Amino acid sequence: MEKAKAKLKELGKKLEIQISKKQNPTLIFPLRSLSNIEFDKKSATLKLGNKSAARSFFNVAHSKKFLQTVDIARISHNLLKEKKHASLRDVFYQMKRTIPGTKTNVVDDQAESDSVIEDMELITGCSREQLNINANKNGSVAGNVIVEDKGDTIDWSKMGSGGWSIPSNVEEIKFKKVNAKYILYMEKAAVWERLHEDKFWEKQNCLIMSSQGQTTRGIRRLLQRLYDEYKLPIYVLTDLDPWGFYIYSVIKYGSISLAHMSEQLTIPGVKFLGITVDDIKKYGLESNLIKFKDVDIKRIDQIKDYDWFKDNKAWQHQLTELKKLKAKAEIQALSARGISFISEKYLPEKIKNKEFID
Amino acid sequence: MVKKEVIIAEELAKKQREISVSEFFTKNRHLLGFDNPRKALLTTIKEAVDNSLDACEESKMTPDIYVEVTQKAEDRFLVIVQDNGPGIVKEQIPRIFAKLLYGSKFHTMKQSRGQQGIGISAAGMYGQLTTGKPTRITSRISPKKPAHYYELNINTQKNEPEIIKECEVEWLIEHGTKVEIELEAKYQKGKQSVDEYLKQTAIANPHIKIAYKSPEGQVIEFPRATKDLPKEPKEIKPHPHGIELGILIKMLKTTKARNLASFLISDFSRVSPAVAKQICDKAKLDPKSKPEKIATHEADNLLKSIMETKIMAPPTNCLSPIGEELIIKGLKKEINAEFYAAATRPPAVYRGNPFQIEVGLSYGGEINIDEEGNDLIRVIRFANRVPLLYQQGACATNKAIVTTAWKNYGLSQSKGALPSGPVTLMIHMVSVWVPFTSESKEAIAHYPEILKEMKLALQEVGRKLAGHIRKTVKARQQTERANLFEKYIPELANAIAQLSEEDKKTIHANLDAILHKNLKEIIKNGESQS
Incomplete structure (x- = not known):
């Protein structure tokens, strides 16, 4: 916390000096875009390249973004001083104010404030959590695990139908007991509820974890800690479409927008369980498909071309076949075979036969 | 006034023997700009102002125009238009203001305002027909000469002026003309109003000054932007390619030229002796034949031949x-x-x-x-x-x-x-x-x-x-x-x-x-x- 505060003060001081020298206040930090992403084969993670971007106040194209960036620093600095945490949404509302004498808001939607928060991580070298900014908690977990969080002891096997909701910051959590053979991570909360109701984690002696859609940092960090500290294998279950594949890819290799955090978040041992193109035939899902839209096809082409998929035969096979299929299969498509087909047949069979894609 | 008026003039001349001009006027009001009381007011002012401007410019005087419209009764207005022009010699006054189509120029073409409408005498007659009041004229040609005052009616049977009153008057104006016409009219503001007409006139004629007193008693001044008068437009003879059969026939009858070739050369622009010969040959007419002897069907051939002959574009x-x-x-x-x-x-x-x-x-x-x-x-x-x-x-x-x-x-x-x-x-x-x-x-x-x-x-x-x-x-x-x-x-x-x-x-x-x-x-x- 003191480190973050010092870094932010240093930033303010640097800008103040530029200004007192009558220079255009400018921030220089690594560029966060695909053009500056490198796939490090050795560690199998996405890393930032060495391209930098300059953001200057007296530049018509940058000035607003510059103001947003410095404003985030100010907000974070205040949070740290007051020892309070704010959510991404809170920060958005703190920034969403009209600049006096104009019709312009500092930010208009949360994507803007989220993006400059990520920039601030790069500028200060402090993570969002270290800047006292938390994501919304999102996601549930259940299984035979006992943790201690802020002095409370929590048993993940006794959390009722909702499971334990994963906080955005899991750094301070202490594991007291971990009794599981693997972690099943799934894209859909609805599927998680199905498995939870079917006591899948109890029968299989595993952890089941989910979020809705993209995997938040809190979940990624929790997965990583369980993987690193307890060597639990992690299997990912998503819809059969390029977006599902990318969810897997983010957990395994890191994401483009958070490449600067890769070391803290990537889990190279993660394996993809399904739904695969081969499952369609095997489980007779042909009549439960949803036709692709143009964006889906485009996304397949993009993913196919990413460095970390390019040389992977198994994945190229999946992507090629998926493009031929011209349709997606949701996890819930398995329900066509019976409501508990997934927990009683599909998952146990796949896990037993080790039908994973790496 | 040119071509089209000439045709009206011919018809009118023929009809004059049979019907009165007032009848002709009443039947053709819409052609003359008197379709309704609102337009009648505008046309009256337009004719008077156009006349004044043409007169001033022809005699190289910078026009100062005064326009006044006074409401006399619900549907009755008095229009006064006064200029600082050359004035009109006493003898001409009755015919200019009380004889329809007097002074029309034949056979020459010139850029002039007068092409609009049918003339101030028509406005006078409209006033006379709708109110029974005569047109009143005051005019003076020089400070050394007296100003003349006339009250005129048109004899609607004969298309001749009738002088109601005629005298010399005291007038402060050194030279110029003042016309007063009382008429049935309607005054309205807006896009087609007198006010708008005067404003637009001031825009297109930056060398003139207009003072206008509206029926509400408001005085509006349209100032001058330049003292320089526009270059005087030159008269040109008609170009053969713009001629119509009726006019050609009329020109053949009235020309002073002795033979067809010289008629073509002298009464038209851009016709050289060679071109004249070419036209006559093509029409199978003798260049030496007398113009007044050319029969109608021959004139028809002549026109066709003219249109087929290449002739230099008119002077610009x-x-x-x-x-x-x-x-x-x-x-x-x-x-x-x-x-x-x-x-x-x-x-x-x-x-x-x-x-x-x-x-x-x-x-x-x-x-x-x-x-x-x-x-x-x-x-x-x-x-x-x-x-x-x-x-x-x-x-x-x-x-x-x-x-x-x-x-x-x-x-x-x-x-x-x-x-x-x-x-x-x-x-x-x-x-x-x-x-x-x-x-x-x-x-x-x-x-x-x-x-x-x-x-x-x-x-x-x-x-x-x-x-x-x-x-x-x-x-x-x-x-x-x-x-x-x-x-x-x-x-x-x-x-x-x-x-x-x-x-x-x-x-x-x-x-x-x-x-x-x-x-x-x-x-x-x-x-x-x-």
């Missing part, structure tokens, strides 16, 4: 446009706007008639929003410096405007409509003969040559307008940008002061200083990036 030095500089001056003094532009095209020819198109434009200032809430541009149209107030939709100018792509010039425009925006657009056609779509002479006919010239002129001012709009838009964006920085600075200074724990005011002042020192560069860089 007979035209007297307003000119770009004076169009702008005229617009400036009557319309309050931020930008003015004008274009005068070089002369061109349609059907043997030389003509020239001019366009003026004002941009900015007041926006004209009509009853339906549209902000379409305002179009003002002129033929030989005379405003055209009726039938805008039927006019060639309208077609030329709506078929021009105004979006290219920074105005918005719906398909097939006038563009919108704070624009007054003036189109002026000068010609020895302005072709109208109908006898009421309010809309210019759609000759391809005329439309083409109009569009070219519109495009020329359009380009000038586009340049201006681009510049103002750019200037506005630049100010906005500079402003934005100024508004951002307090926010930024506050944030940096909190982070660095340094003095906010100093940071603020330093940021201001950087902005003002590098303002131009900052704005310029912004443009190359965005």
Whole structure:
């Protein structure tokens, strides 16, 4: 916390000096875009390249973004001083104010404030959590695990139908007991509820974890800690479409927008369980498909071309076949075979036969 | 007055023996501009003002016109038009003001206002028919001579003046003419009003001064923008390619030329002896035959032959446009706007008639929003410096405007409509003969040559307008940008002061200083990036 505060003060001081020298206040930090992403084969993670971007106040194209960036620093600095945490949404509302004498808001939607928060991580070298900014908690977990969080002891096997909701910051959590053979991570909360109701984690002696859609940092960090500290294998279950594949890819290799955090978040041992193109035939899902839209096809082409998929035969096979299929299969498509087909047949069979894609 | 009036004159002359002029007038009111009481008032003033202006300009005097309209009763008005022109010699007065079609010029063509309507005597007769009151004239030709006062009626049976009263009067004016006509009329403001007519006249005639006293007693002055009179338009003989059979026959009958060849050479422009011979040969007529002996069917052949013969285009030095500089001056003094532009095209020819198109434009200032809430541009149209107030939709100018792509010039425009925006657009056609779509002479006919010239002129001012709009838009964006920085600075200074724990005011002042020192560069860089 003191480190973050010092870094932010240093930033303010640097800008103040530029200004007192009558220079255009400018921030220089690594560029966060695909053009500056490198796939490090050795560690199998996405890393930032060495391209930098300059953001200057007296530049018509940058000035607003510059103001947003410095404003985030100010907000974070205040949070740290007051020892309070704010959510991404809170920060958005703190920034969403009209600049006096104009019709312009500092930010208009949360994507803007989220993006400059990520920039601030790069500028200060402090993570969002270290800047006292938390994501919304999102996601549930259940299984035979006992943790201690802020002095409370929590048993993940006794959390009722909702499971334990994963906080955005899991750094301070202490594991007291971990009794599981693997972690099943799934894209859909609805599927998680199905498995939870079917006591899948109890029968299989595993952890089941989910979020809705993209995997938040809190979940990624929790997965990583369980993987690193307890060597639990992690299997990912998503819809059969390029977006599902990318969810897997983010957990395994890191994401483009958070490449600067890769070391803290990537889990190279993660394996993809399904739904695969081969499952369609095997489980007779042909009549439960949803036709692709143009964006889906485009996304397949993009993913196919990413460095970390390019040389992977198994994945190229999946992507090629998926493009031929011209349709997606949701996890819930398995329900066509019976409501508990997934927990009683599909998952146990796949896990037993080790039908994973790496 | 030219061709078309000549035809009316002929018909009229024939009919005079059979019916009275009043009957003819009543039957043809709509052709003469007296269809309704509102238009009658306008036409009366128009005829009197046109006469005054023509008279002043012909005698090289800078026109000062006084117009007064007084309401006498619910539907009765007195019109007074007075000028500082040369005055009229005593003997001429009754015939000019109380004989229809007196003074028409035959066979020569000249750019003149008189082409509009049928003349001041028609207005006098309208007054006489609707109110029973005579036309009253005061005129003086020199300070050394007395002023003459007349009260005149038209003998509607004979088309001859009837002098009701005639005397010498005391008059403070050194020279000039005053006409007073009482008539049944209706006074209304708006697009087709007397007020608008006078305003437009002032725009297209920047060399004149008008003082106008409206029926409400308000006095409006339209000042002069230049003392220079327009170049006097030269008379030209008709070009053979513009002639019609009726006129050709009439010309054959009245020519002073002894034979057909010399008739063609002397009564037309651009006919050389060689061309005359070519025409006669083609028509199988003897160049030496007497013009008055040419039979109708022979005249028909002659006309065909003329049309088939290549003849040099008519001279164009007979035209007297307003000119770009004076169009702008005229617009400036009557319309309050931020930008003015004008274009005068070089002369061109349609059907043997030389003509020239001019366009003026004002941009900015007041926006004209009509009853339906549209902000379409305002179009003002002129033929030989005379405003055209009726039938805008039927006019060639309208077609030329709506078929021009105004979006290219920074105005918005719906398909097939006038563009919108704070624009007054003036189109002026000068010609020895302005072709109208109908006898009421309010809309210019759609000759391809005329439309083409109009569009070219519109495009020329359009380009000038586009340049201006681009510049103002750019200037506005630049100010906005500079402003934005100024508004951002307090926010930024506050944030940096909190982070660095340094003095906010100093940071603020330093940021201001950087902005003002590098303002131009900052704005310029912004443009190359965005």
